[in-house]
Amino acid sequence: ALVEAPSRQRRSPPGADRSTVHPEGTGLGRDHGTAAEPASGEPAGDGPPDAVLLRDRLLLELLYGTGVRISEACGLDVSDVDQARRVVRVLGKGGRERAVPYGVPAQRALDAWLRDGRPALLAPGSGRALLLGARGGRLNPTTARRIVSGWAGAAGVPRVTPHGLRHSAATHLLEGGADLRAVQELLGHSSLASTQIYTHVSVERLRAAYRQAHPRA
Known part of the structure; x- marks a missing residue:
């Protein structure tokens, strides 16, 4: 939007x-x-x-x-x-x-x-x-x-904020299956640790999908 x-x-x-x-x-x-x-x-x-x-x-x-x-x-x-x-x-x-x-x-x-x-x-x-x-x-x-x-x-x-758009770009790339190292390169992070902060949203969505779909969840 x-x-x-x-x-x-x-x-x-x-x-x-x-x-x-x-x-x-x-x-x-x-x-x-x-x-x-x-x-x-x-x-x-x-x-x-x-x-x-x-x-x-x-x-x-x-x-x-x-x-x-x-x-x-x-x-x-x-x-x-x-x-x-x-x-x-x-x-x-x-x-x-x-x-x-x-x-x-x-x-x-x-x-x-x-x-x-x-x-x-x-x-x-x-x-x-x-x-x-x-x-x-x-x-x-x-x-x-x-x-x-x-x-x-x-x-x-x-x-x-502009950083919010950057955050969204990184999160959506990871949720779409992009490799973490590739996202690191795209964002220009010198350390992979900086890129990993964007993975928590993807993990939460994965956990929600697991709870919804897995019979042992």
Whole structure:
């Protein structure tokens, strides 16, 4: 419901593109020298509304479809996306680089954003940033968190953070039968112990299925 919310509306929800003052003000995107969008004072609905919706849709699809961290998503450049193989190159913690696949829904959102959204928000300071703020700078992680929160409210779901989407991605991968080591690689965890925290939900569902189906349960 959350990921599909921007596709069902014609304007961003109140506060979805507004944020509080970022403690660091402006910053640089990755190590490319691209100016980051100031997180303070970005009003909801500022910029072409259709473009902002397309941006929000891609942000949500990427966060859930890849399980990347919010800082990693905001740090992506256009050149980091391999559309032919549907793989995104992510620069994670400690400068570790990894390749993460994404699905067809994210590809559709990406196509629409690159065709109709990003060109409308493009500004002299945009650089190579994939996701842009309403004023054309690289999307700020603080603003991105507000976008996720705003759409969660619009979708009528409990409060969701970008990390919550990452958690959901990991949990659903494991519940679908993905190997724990593969999920570790996708999430960019240096230790398998970090990935194992996502297994408890799967274990609970397994226990529920056991109680329901096993004659000796």
